[in-house]
Amino acid sequence: MTEFSLEDIKAMRKDGSLKAALRCQIADGKRRRQPAAPAPAPRPSGHTVGAWPAGSQPPGPLPTQPPGAWMAALQRHRDGTQTGTTCECPGCHTPTQEDR
16 A cells, blocks of 8 residues: 655645545555455254144144033132132142231
8 A cells, every 4th residue: 555645645636636636545455455255154053943843733622521520629729819829730839828
């Protein structure tokens, strides 16, 4: 890259070639610039988005229960939580005053 001294710039400005000299320097810089290296391709994760994992299958249909059985189970759960006793649902606990 050529460095211009103050006297060179004054002389180029006087004879009107400063603009051409600066454009030439810019063009040389663009020509020397290396293109950016392409980003490496991402490694496959083995996971296909939205698909079931390899070697598995979607679950079958839900077991059918008569509507009365669902309502009876819900009523047993409600009765147990209102009286302060635990119901037979897995994960239920005896409600405390803070729970009510």
